[in-house]
Structure formats: C-alpha cells, structure tokens
Amino acid sequence: MTMMNQRKAGQLATPLLLLAALLLCACSTNVTVNGDYPSALTRQQPLRVGLVLDQQFSGYQFETSDERQQPVNMALGASQVKLFNRVFADMFQSATTLNSLPGGDSGLDLMVVPQVEEVQLATPLETRLNVYEVWLKYNIKVYDGSGKPIADWLMSAYGKTQSRFLKSDADALNQATVSALRDAGARLVIGFHKVPEIRRWLASREPERQLTRREIP
Amino acid sequence: MRAAILGTLLLTSLLSGCGTSTSIDEFRLSDTRLALNAGEQVVVMGRRHAGEYETEPDFIDCIGDKLGGGDRVAVIPEQQFLDSFYPWFEPRTAPLSLKRMEKMMRDPLIAERIGQLGIRYMIWVDGNTETTQQNGGISCAVAPGGGGCFGFASWDKNSNYEAIIWDLNKLDERGRVKVDAKGSSYLLAVGAPIPFIAQVQGEACKGIGKRLRNFFGVAAVEPPSRSEP
Numbered sequence: 001m002t003m004m005n006q007r008k009a010g011q012l013a014t015p016l017l018l019l020a021a022l023l024l025c026a027c028s029t030n031v032t033v034n035g036d037y038p039s040a041l042t043r044q045q046p047l048r049v050g051l052v053l054d055q056q057f058s059g060y061q062f063e064t065s066d067e068r069q070q071p072v073n074m075a076l077g078a079s080q081v082k083l084f085n086r087v088f089a090d091m092f093q094s095a096t097t098l099n100s101l102p103g104g105d106s107g108l109d110l111m112v113v114p115q116v117e118e119v120q121l122a123t124p125l126e127t128r129l130n131v132y133e134v135w136l137k138y139n140i141k142v143y144d145g146s147g148k149p150i151a152d153w154l155m156s157a158y159g160k161t162q163s164r165f166l167k168s169d170a171d172a173l174n175q176a177t178v179s180a181l182r183d184a185g186a187r188l189v190i191g192f193h194k195v196p197e198i199r200r201w202l203a204s205r206e207p208e209r210q211l212t213r214r215e216i217p
Numbered sequence: 218m219r220a221a222i223l224g225t226l227l228l229t230s231l232l233s234g235c236g237t238s239t240s241i242d243e244f245r246l247s248d249t250r251l252a253l254n255a256g257e258q259v260v261v262m263g264r265r266h267a268g269e270y271e272t273e274p275d276f277i278d279c280i281g282d283k284l285g286g287g288d289r290v291a292v293i294p295e296q297q298f299l300d301s302f303y304p305w306f307e308p309r310t311a312p313l314s315l316k317r318m319e320k321m322m323r324d325p326l327i328a329e330r331i332g333q334l335g336i337r338y339m340i341w342v343d344g345n346t347e348t349t350q351q352n353g354g355i356s357c358a359v360a361p362g363g364g365g366c367f368g369f370a371s372w373d374k375n376s377n378y379e380a381i382i383w384d385l386n387k388l389d390e391r392g393r394v395k396v397d398a399k400g401s402s403y404l405l406a407v408g409a410p411i412p413f414i415a416q417v418q419g420e421a422c423k424g425i426g427k428r429l430r431n432f433f434g435v436a437a438v439e440p441p442s443r444s445e446p
Contacts, residue, residue, distance in 0.1 A: 037303075038299075038300035038301075038303040039303070040303055040304060041301070041302055041303060041304075041305065041326055041327065041330060042326070043326065158309070160271065162265075162271060162273070162274050182303075182304075182307065183307060183308070183309060185303070185304060186303070186304030186307045186309070186310050189304050190304060190310060
C-alpha cells in the first residue's frame with residue numbers, strides 16, 4: 001500500500017514540477033536587448049584608440065536579485081558592444097576593438113576599458129504602468145598607449161519606456177534599456193573629453209601634435 | 218416601456234458626459250504668417266528632460282500629422298531628426314532655451330546639418346496627459362453556465378500642453394499655443410462591459426495642430442490652384 005502511494009506521488013511530482021517551472025518562467029521577463037544606435041554627429045579626435053571589450057562586458061547579463069521585485073533576466077552585452085563600437089568609431093579617427101588590455105607598448109594613443117558597475121530597474125510593479133525605468137552605471141577606465149592609467153570615469157545613464165501601450169513586458173523593458181544605452185552614448189560623445197584627467201592629457205598632447213605638424217614640410 | 222425610457226436616458230446622459238472640454242490660448246509675435254520657403258521643414262519635438270513626466274511620442278506624431286496634413290507644411294518626423302542630430306537633442310542634452318540653441322548653432326557641424334535638412338522652425342511641445350480621478354469598479358465572474366461583468370467605473374483625464382515655435386534662421390521665438398483639455402470616461406458593465414471613452418488627448422492634438430497650422434504661410438509650398446484658408 002505504501003509502495004503504491006509512493007509510486008503515485010512520484011507520478012504526480014513530475015507534472016507538478018513542470019507546471020511550477022512553467023508558471024515561474026511565465027512570471028519572469030526575459031529580454032535580449034536589441035536596438036539600433038545612430039551615427040554620432042561629432043568631430044573625430046585625431047587619436048588611435050583601443051576599445052577593450054572583455055568577455056564580462058560583451059556577455060553581460062542582468063538578473064534582479066531583490067525577491068520583492070518582479071523577476072527580470074536581461075542580456076545586455078551584445079547591445080552595449082554595438083553602441084560602444086559605433087560611438088567610438090565616430091569619436092576617434094581610428095578605433096580598434098580588443099578583448100583584453102595589451103601588455104607593453106600597444107602602438108595606440110589611448111586604451112578605453114568600459115565596465116558595467118551597476119544596473120538598476122524600476123518595474124511596472126513599482127511604476128504601476130507598463131513602464132520600465134533603467135539606470136546604467138559604467139566605469140570607464142582610460143589608459144595611455146603604454147598602459148599607464150589616465151582616468152577612472154563613473155558615467156551614469158537613464159532610460160524609460162516611452163510608449164505606454166506596448167504589448168509585452170519584454171518590449172517595454174527593451175525600449176527602456178535601448179533608451180538608457182542611447183543616453184550612455186550621448187554622455188560618451190559629449191562628456192568624454194570634458195573629464196578633467198582626460199582633458200589634461202589631451203592638452204598635454206597638443207604641443208606634441210603641433211610640433212609634429214610643423215615638422216611636416 | 219418605462220425601463221426602456223430610463224435606459225435611453227441613462228445612455229444619453231453617459232454619452233453626453235463623455236464630451237471633452239478644450240481651451241486653447243495663443244500668443245503670436247506678429248500677425249504675419251510664418252514664412253516657409255520651398256525645401257524648408259518644420260520639426261515638432263517633445264520635452265523629456267523632467268523626471269516625473271515625458272511628452273508622449275505618439276502625441277508629437279499626431280501634431281506632426283495635423284501640421285503636415287494636405288502637404289501644406291513639410292514636417293520631418295521626430296525620430297528621424299533625433300537620429301540625424303544624435304546626441305545633441307536627446308532628452309538630457311536638448312537645448313532648453315533659445316540662448317543654448319544659439320550656442321549650439323555656433324558649432325559648424327550642427328549648423329551645417331540644420332542647413333542640409335532645411336530645418337527652419339523647431340516646435341517644442343511640453344506637457345502630458347494624466348488620469349486625475351478614478352471612481353467605481355467592475356467585477357467579472359465565470360461560472361459553468363457562462364460569465365459576465367457587473368459594475369460601473371469612471372475616470373477623468375486632463376491633457377495640458379504648450380507648444381513653442383523657434384525660428385532657427387532668426388533664432389527667436391515666433392509664438393506659443395497652450396491647450397488644456399479635460400474629459401470623463403465611463404465603463405458600464407451589465408453582462409458585457411460597454412465603454413464610453415472621452416478622446417481627451419486626441420482633442421488636445423486636434424486643437425494644438427489646427428492652431429499651429431494657422432501660424433504658417435503656406436503659399437510657397439502650395440500648388441497655385443489651391444486657395445489659402
């Protein structure tokens with residue numbers, strides 16, 4: 001009798017577990033961020049720059065850790081790689097993407113290593129509309145060609161779902177994140193050369209560049 | 218018979234309650250219409266710098282459609298403009314004043330792109346539509362024999378927008394239109410829900426779009442056979 005009950009319980013457990021897993025999946029929002037970023041209207045700096053996008057950055061995945069929040073799983077890596085590549089290609093005369101910081105003399109003028117410092121979300125449970133708000137915080141580490149640190153720039157960006165009538169949570173979250181990435185691109189283009197340490201480094205290169213120009217017959 | 222009369226009266230009163238009241242204020246710098254030569258365009262953009270609200274992109278599209286209706290005024294879509302000038306007109310980087318715009322126009326890159334696209338006027342729209350009051354409730358139930366909803370709910374909406382026209386040739390303000398629209402919507406459920414929705418934002422768009430159209434002298438882009446309104 002006990003054996004039969006155990007077998008019945010075992011038969012029931014599998015579909016119940018499957019149902020529970022299905023329900024849990026149905027409640028969470030899974031998004032692979034996908035957006036298009038326009039070309040930046042900016043003057044290209046005459047610099048050779050290495051953009052170091054390591055595996056942690058290019059495969060960045062965000063998951064909500066707070067149990068009181070709506071569960072969200074967001075693959076941000078590919079889209080932020082697309083944005084940074086686009087913006088750096090517009091900002092500098094030559095921009096090369098690297099997987100890691102090269103040792104010794106790189107033959108580059110600058111090396112930039114962006115890292116995701118923090119991602120914060122406000123979900124529809126908090127906004128009470130199908131509207132997400134996304135905050136991104138990057139640490140942009142800047143090195144000279146020989147690998148000497150120049151600046152550590154903490155840059156934040158914000159985005160929000162703009163259309164309130166999107167069909168799904170995933171669409172609303174994607175729109176908010178793309179908008180935050182667009183804001184990050186704007187901060188990079190407008191703010192990069194204004195960071196005091198970078199500005200000083202650029203100013204220190206100015207006489208060198210003038211000298212090089214004068215040397216050209 | 219009495220029930221039918223009562224029903225009709227209720228329905229009529231509900232439908233009349235759905236009406237929207239709209240008030241529009243307008244300020245013009247001069248009585249002459251704004252010149253728009255062939256090849257010149259207008260851009261309508263929403264303000265999105267404040268944290269608590271953002272001017273809705275679909276409202277901006279609606280104004281663009283009203284303004285450009287009948288090919289009278291050439292309007293460049295907001296997103297196309299934003300992409301062409303990225304990152305200078307993003308929510309947190311766009312110029313909030315004409316003084317700042319003037320400074321931006323001193324940058325040859327921006328001035329040149331404005332010239333290439335023939336952007337003559339920039340219309341900034343600031344405001345939003347919000348639900349101000351909600352009352353009542355609807356409950357729905359399903360039973361083996363069928364299901365249905367019962368109850369009554371109502372809500373009020375308020376649209377408040379201001380449009381400011383900047384002339385990018387003269388770098389000055391040419392006029393303002395302010396619209397305030399209010400309306401109540403109802404949802405009556407006796408078995409099936411019957412909505413009576415007030416088009417508050419739609420009325421605000423219609424009002425502001427019509428006034429903005431009147432600002433522009435359209436003779437230059439209009440075929441000679443048409444008469445000016």
